[in-house]
Amino acid sequence: xxxxxxxxxxxxxxxxxxxxxxxxxxxxxxxxxxxxxxxxxxxxxxxxxxxxxxxxxxxxxxxxxxxxxxxxxxxxxxxxxxxxxxxxxxxxxxxxxxxxxxxxxxxxxxxxxxxxxxxxxxxxxxxxxxxxxxxxxxxxxxxxxxxxxxxxxxxxxxxxxxxxxxxxxxxxxxxxxxxxxxxxxxxxxxxxxxxxxxxxxxxxxxxxxxxxxxxxxxxxxxxx
Amino acid sequence: xxxxxxxxxxxxxxxxxxxxxxxxxxxxxxxxxxxxxxxxxxxxxxxxxxxxxxxxxxxxxxxxxxxxxxxxxxxxxxxxxxxxxxxxxxxxxxxxxxxxxxxxxxxxxxxxxxxxxxxxxxxxxxxxxxxxxxxxxxxxxxxxxxxxxxxxxxxxxxxxxxxxxxxxxxxxxxxxxxxxxxxxxxxxxxxxxxxxxxxxxxxxxxxxxxxxxxxxxxxxxxxx
DNA sequence: CATCGGGCCATGTGATCACAAACCGTGGCC
DNA sequence: GGCCACGGTTTGTGATCACATGGCCCGATG
Numbered sequence: 001x002x003x004x005x006x007x008x009x010x011x012x013x014x015x016x017x018x019x020x021x022x023x024x025x026x027x028x029x030x031x032x033x034x035x036x037x038x039x040x041x042x043x044x045x046x047x048x049x050x051x052x053x054x055x056x057x058x059x060x061x062x063x064x065x066x067x068x069x070x071x072x073x074x075x076x077x078x079x080x081x082x083x084x085x086x087x088x089x090x091x092x093x094x095x096x097x098x099x100x101x102x103x104x105x106x107x108x109x110x111x112x113x114x115x116x117x118x119x120x121x122x123x124x125x126x127x128x129x130x131x132x133x134x135x136x137x138x139x140x141x142x143x144x145x146x147x148x149x150x151x152x153x154x155x156x157x158x159x160x161x162x163x164x165x166x167x168x169x170x171x172x173x174x175x176x177x178x179x180x181x182x183x184x185x186x187x188x189x190x191x192x193x194x195x196x197x198x199x200x201x202x203x204x205x206x207x208x209x210x211x212x213x214x215x216x217x218x219x220x221x222x223x224x
Numbered sequence: 225x226x227x228x229x230x231x232x233x234x235x236x237x238x239x240x241x242x243x244x245x246x247x248x249x250x251x252x253x254x255x256x257x258x259x260x261x262x263x264x265x266x267x268x269x270x271x272x273x274x275x276x277x278x279x280x281x282x283x284x285x286x287x288x289x290x291x292x293x294x295x296x297x298x299x300x301x302x303x304x305x306x307x308x309x310x311x312x313x314x315x316x317x318x319x320x321x322x323x324x325x326x327x328x329x330x331x332x333x334x335x336x337x338x339x340x341x342x343x344x345x346x347x348x349x350x351x352x353x354x355x356x357x358x359x360x361x362x363x364x365x366x367x368x369x370x371x372x373x374x375x376x377x378x379x380x381x382x383x384x385x386x387x388x389x390x391x392x393x394x395x396x397x398x399x400x401x402x403x404x405x406x407x408x409x410x411x412x413x414x415x416x417x418x419x420x421x422x423x424x425x426x427x428x429x430x431x432x433x434x435x436x437x438x439x440x441x442x443x444x445x446x447x448x
Numbered sequence: 449c450a451t452c453g454g455g456c457c458a459t460g461t462g463a464t465c466a467c468a469a470a471c472c473g474t475g476g477c478c
Numbered sequence: 479g480g481c482c483a484c485g486g487t488t489t490g491t492g493a494t495c496a497c498a499t500g501g502c503c504c505g506a507t508g
Contacts (some may be wrong), residue, residue: 022462023290046489057463059283062490066247066287067294072384079470080490094384097329105325160296160318160395164388171384246492270459281493286460303500304460 023060026050027067034073034084035170036143037177044083045074073170084174092175095168096219100212102165103149107195107211109156114199121151122196126189133189138180142173148192152199172219179218191217247284250274251291258297258308259394260367261401268307269298297394308398316399319392320443324436326389327373331419331435333380338423345375346420350413357413362404366397372416376423396443403442415441 020028030050033039050061065082068074075085087095125148132140146169153162191214198207244252254274257263274285289306292298299309311319349372356364370393377386415438422431 021460048489058490059462059464063287063290066291070291070294072387081470082490090381091384094382097382098385098388101325101329105321157314158318158321160315160392161322163296164322164391167388168384245490272459282460283492283494305500306460 021060022054022056023063026054026056026060027064029054030064030068031073031170034068035146035166035173036139037173037180038139039084039174041084041086041174041178043174044081046082068170071167071170073167073173085171087171087175092172092219095172096216098168099165099172099215099219102161102168103153103215104208104211106153106156106158106161106165107207108204109158109161110152110154111199111202111204111207113155113157114152118151118155119196119199122148122192122199125151126192126196129189129192138177141180142176152195176218245284246278246280247287250278250280250284250288253278254288254292255297255394258292259370259390259397260363261397261404262363263308263398265308265310265398265402267398268305270306292394295391295394297391297397309395311395311399316396316443319396320440322392323389323396323439323443326385326392327377327439328432328435330377330380330382330385330389331431332428333382333385334376334378335423335426335428335431337379337381338376342375342379343420343423346372346416346423349375350416350420353413353416362401365404366400376419400442 030045045065047058047061047065050065051058054061065074069076069082072085074082076082125144129141129144129148132144150162150166153165156162191210194210195207195214198204198210254269269289271282271285271289274289275282278285289298293300293306296309298306300306349368353365353368353372356368374386374390377389380386415434418434419431419438422428422434
């Protein structure tokens with residue numbers, strides 16, 4: 001995850017990846033599921049089950065799982081059983097603070113490079129979010145929301161920082177679904193519009209505030 | 225690396241770890257070596273070689289390597305060969321910025337909980353650093369320096385954030401050695417003393433500045 | 449003498465297997 | 479009725495093996 005030397009196509013594989021190894025296929029598959037909230041917190045996984053599902057032996061399944069455990073996307077009991085972690089409130093707050101820290105910086109670095117084409121793409125993604133929210137599609141919402149952020153942060157030209165932000169998303173994945181199912185429909189892309197406005201205006205303080213708010217807002221209602 | 229559910233004894237194993245699995249042993253061993261700069265940038269590793277060295281088969285060696293690759297501590301070529309990464313100047317600058325971002329926040333969170341006992345321990349570590357620097361012991365210097373920071377940040381009660389900071393240290397490990405061999409002896413614990421002074425005074429802005437300086441100073445001279 | 453090609457060797461990958469430990473359900477006992 | 483012990487079954491771990499691929503050295507050739 002953190003800056004593998006390979007390309008990291010989180011949102012769908014690239015066109016011409018020559019020969020994706022088995023453990024990479026499994027890793028990507030599980031990673032998407034976790035990041036986009038398709039696995040509930042506390043759900044258990046078994047190596048043989050993963051192997052059956054992806055049609056590989058236990059070896060690649062183990063490597064993929066090990067990697068996700070290392071990234072905090074899965075947790076492993078002392079006996080080696082793996083499951084998606086159930087985050088404590090303190091942990092959720094800490095991860096939200098990390099998102100704020102990293103993503104504010106990323107957006108700030110992206111600002112000077114944000115041209116009109118980027119802003120248009122963000123607006124397109126934003127309207128996708130509206131559609132998907134109207135359909136009560138939690139997974140689609142999370143995916144589109146993260147794509148919005150990722151598209152912006154890619155402009156920051158800071159791969160290590162982006163990788164860390166994605167690791168935080170990954171750790172929050174299972175929890176995020178629980179959040180977005182109880183989300184009010186109307187308020188969804190509110191801060192996103194503020195972000196776009198600040199980008200257009202070249203308003204750095206406004207952008208930092210908008211990103212921080214967008215990132216913090218959702219998570220705050222989760223720690224009841 | 226990132227918040228494994230197990231305890232993470234980076235600086236020497238705990239007393240009563242019941243049955244450390246083989247891949248964990250290998251992982252910890254390689255991780256220390258990398259983080260403390262005992263492996264040069266670009267140095268190659270082989271699974272069978274690691275297996276021989278730690279007296280295990282290829283399987284645990286593979287898992288440990290995979291994990292370190294995921295953390296950015298090792299890089300893997302398209303053909304699967306692993307080596308310690310040779311960082312570009314942009315990457316080094318980015319990682320230094322990450323250190324500043326994360327560690328300033330960590331120190332700031334540790335400040336309200338920093339009591340006298342902690343400050344004394346920091347001073348003890350600091351004198352160790354002076355000794356070790358006098359002996360031109362690069363690895364010892366890096367180890368003691370990181371222990372100084374880690375001791376402070378542990379008080380922040382922010383395990384995910386600390387884990388991310390350690391991941392950055394890990395990525396910088398092989399490069400750090402190259403840095404500290406060309407370090408002037410006298411200036412070593414300068415900013416550390418500023419950090420301790422700010423802690424004693426409860427001076428948060430001063431602490432943030434001192435940490436940022438300490439973290440940035442060394443790395444800056446590396447990007448010639 | 450430089451460059452290209454072929455063949456051997458080392459290396460990573462993934463499958464399979466043996467083993468030990470943990471989990472779960474059942475039955476008995478208090 | 480609740481609690482505990484026990485055995486079958488599931489699960490993770492680590493070793494070993496077969497295979498394909500890439501690297502590297504050496505020799506032949508222009």
